[in-house]
Amino acid sequence: MEYLGDTVNKINHVLTEEEKNTIERMLDKSQEAFIMAIEIYNRPSLKYRVEGFSFFICNAWELMAKAQVIKTLGYKKLSYTNKNGEQRTITLKKALALTITNKKSLMVKNLSDVITLRNTSTHFIVEEDNQIYLGLFQSCITNYERYMSMWHRRRIADIFPTNYLTLCINASIYGVKNITARYPDDVALALMSRKETISNNEEHYANKGYSCIVQQELVLSKKTKGTSKKVAFVPSEQADENVTVLKEYIDPKNSHPYSTTQCIVEINKRLRKNNVKIYVNNAE
Secondary structure, three states: EEEHHHHHHHHOOOOOHHHHHHHHHHHHHHHHHHHHHHHHOOOOOOHHHHHHHHHHHHHHHHHHHHHHHHHHOHHHHHHEEOOOOOOOOOOHHHHHHHHHHOOHHHHHHHHHHHHEEEEOOOOOOOOOHHHHHHHHHHHHHHHHHHHHHHOOOOOHHHHHOOOOOOOOOOOOOHHHHHHHHHHHHHHHHHHHHHHHHHHHHHHHHHHOOOOOOOOOOOOOOOOOOOOOOOOOOOOHHHHHHOOOOOOOOOOOOHHHHOOHHHHHHHHHHHHHOOOOOOOOOOOO
């Protein structure tokens, strides 16, 4: 099965009821950790946004990946015995290695860099990390959403509005002088090194699987070419014929409940029910 350039191991394990229940519990916790990551990052009053996000998003990925390990290889593959004879559970990187066989996977590279940040962020607490890692974080969210749907048939849109999946930061740009003046030499050097490494990777891979930024701009202009939204100003006496009043909010989950795959399945089901046959090149 090919997905986002990754070769995913096929399911070849017959699940027990206990394993099925364990997977469901792990996925529930995974989705909670995912939501926590986004809520923490998009809360402007918090200064611990980067550190908090990296912790919870890695936790979300780990639970989801381990659920996939159980699904494909069985529960026993989650643990191993170390040199001291102690039982240990596998790491997130090991779980990914057991489920993704493409060693050049950009999703794995993205997550690997986020894991590195999680492991080192407490040593260098700097606000500028927001701007360095924004693209990686946004791709990490998108990749999670897609793999959750592919591996476990769960849609994030069913529990969390998709318009909240966009991360927000202050768009101010910082320079070398600002960094060196604000932080000790070791912290400044570490920060600039991070920035250079991530920037080089973004240029090298140039792929949304590794890094992407959602940019929103609102501009009032008389030109309509190339715009996605249009607004108009009308005198109050003409408002009734030009303005539509929405009396109640309609949840998109209720008005548009199907994903693309679910929509195709439902359409085919209704076609069969009504005995409708489709022919392509004279073949059914």
